[in-house]
Amino acid sequence: MLSLFICGTAVTSQYLAEQYQVNTPMFQSFINYSLLLLVYTTMLAFRTGNDSLLQILKQRWWKYILLGLADVEANYMIVKAYQYTTLTSVQLLDCFGIPVLMALSWFILRARYKLIHFIAVAVCLLGVGTMVGADILAGRQDSEGSDVVIGDVLVLLGASLYAISNVSEEYIVKNLSRVEFLGMVGLFGTIISGLQLAILEHKDIMKIQWNWKIALLFTVFALCMFGLYSFMPVVIKVTSATSVNLGILTADLYSLFFGLFLFYYKFSGLYILSFVVIMVGFILYCSTPTRTAEPTTLPQPSTVSAGLDNAALKIEENDSETPAGTVQFTRGETVVVSTN
Template sequence: MDNNESDVESPGCAGPNRPAIRTFVSKMKYLFTWHVLKTIGLGQVLSVLICGTAVTCQYLAERGVETPMLQSFLVYTLLLLIYTSILAFRKGDESIFGVLKSKWWKYGLMAFTDVEANYTVVKAYQFTTLTSIQLLDCFVIPVLMVISWIFLKTRYRPMHFVSVAVCLLGVGAMVGADLIAGRDQGSSSDVLLGDCLVLISATLYAVSNVCQEYTVKNQSCVEFLGMIGLFGTLISGVQLSILETKAVTAVTWHFEVYLLFGAYAMCMCGLYSLMPVVIQMTSATAVNLSLLTADLFSLFCGILLFHYNFSGLYMVSFVIISVGFIMFHVVPTQVPTIAFQTCSSNEDEQTEANTGGQMKRIEEVNTL
């Protein structure tokens, strides 16, 4: 009897744990799929590209070159030459003229937002410290989540909020490591103004990234990059002529400076080209979480190239941010495809119209 009772009870005792085990196993299987691993890997490639821009900017600053708008102008010009040229050879509604005819003001606003986001964050370095910028720049993530929730109808689960908190904890560890290592660099001439500029930049980046996510998931990456290249070149060119004419003429141009400008432009062009692809695969929020490791890559390069002091907290923060980013991908977000819904509704309306017409004809036949 005892053996029989134990045989009967053991499945019952194990029963409540089985759904949890199955859920955990299914999540692990999803986490280690090629799609998720590729997303994580590409996110770190984006971080490396941002690290490349930071290193080249540091070298330019050491040579007395402070021309952020000129650097942006070169990047947008590259996008113009590559992607706008591709649009120029297309025909119909997908051609450059077809896109400009119907969406020019939308892409103009997106480009303006992107240009000003880049400019304000660089400008903030003149007024506040690196620590403040690193902390306040994370404001882009909650703003992204709110805007995505409202406009893209993205639905986050508790795991996503926990993972974001873990990533921000890693950023806090990184800032603490900066303070310990004595890297609280930057100006402190007007901290309040600098902090406000960082918050403005983070908000503009969030708006730009949400617009980018909507565009690349409903249109195409080439169209987005081509229009951003076109309008970004125009807007940054105007600002360059107004704000940085004296700074550009004051630059001592030689081979190293040309090389650094070229390296910066190539890294940024690669970043702009790859980022829509990764956003198309995941979301703007996930991409920005992956970019939190960019500061750490820059620090590691700084330790090797610029002899920064090393702190063990850098490795701790890298692990924490990586864990948070992986946690974010354990549970997929729910995002309705707006274009698909529109197509489906049109198809449903057409089906209902056809069905209604058939029923009407049947009724007429029956009447006869």
């Protein structure tokens, strides 16, 4: 489902740019952030206590500003790239964010990988190289050489910013809440994209010759992007940001066929080969689970082993041997168990 949402945003962006010469990436993102603001920030506004909108802003406002900035600029660069390069190039070059995401997960989320995971990422990058080779053989560089380079660079930069956003998203949805992430991204994303829209794209918006087809394309883009943002945290919470980004590479196949039939791309067997290579990398990655490193700080001798998850397991194991008691969780990841 996430892959279909991504394919929908890609196709509508490409169609707006090629068929109607509508190049308003920030306006498209602004609509999405406004929907997030309307739904999820409003939900936060009705909360009370420590999870209320006011308390979240007091405690973490500057962090969400940085997160909103990274997310807005990632969307801007990716959508902007559709003006310079093809749909399939954007979709496949976007997997450059995977090694960036792995590096960030290693240091921030303490994810630990095995050799096969690194081999899998290398295979995915090999697929990206195959995609670039297909573009060269297709002859697009003959008429728009410099534009293709600009488009590819924008995709790589956007993918890196997406990696930052996805790692932050995984941390927030697993430690805080999905609604908080979407509400804060909606709030600051709307502010940042609105300011950037007023500065960069106000003239482009005035030039749009509105009709029902253009309005429909904007609507489909906004709904697909809103669906992607709403459901991705659900998947990330039960898996990880890295596995989700590998899984949604299946969107490339959908986008490839849309590009062939809607935009009349010149077909190359390397397109299929690059997709197969990337899928091989995905299967390799999923064949072996990753693990999470334990915190480096060791507890005092009188405390239970570090990590609330491990402590909970230890208590569960002792349930059959220990009378019912009271469990108190205190700071410093210490568990105190008092029995009757």
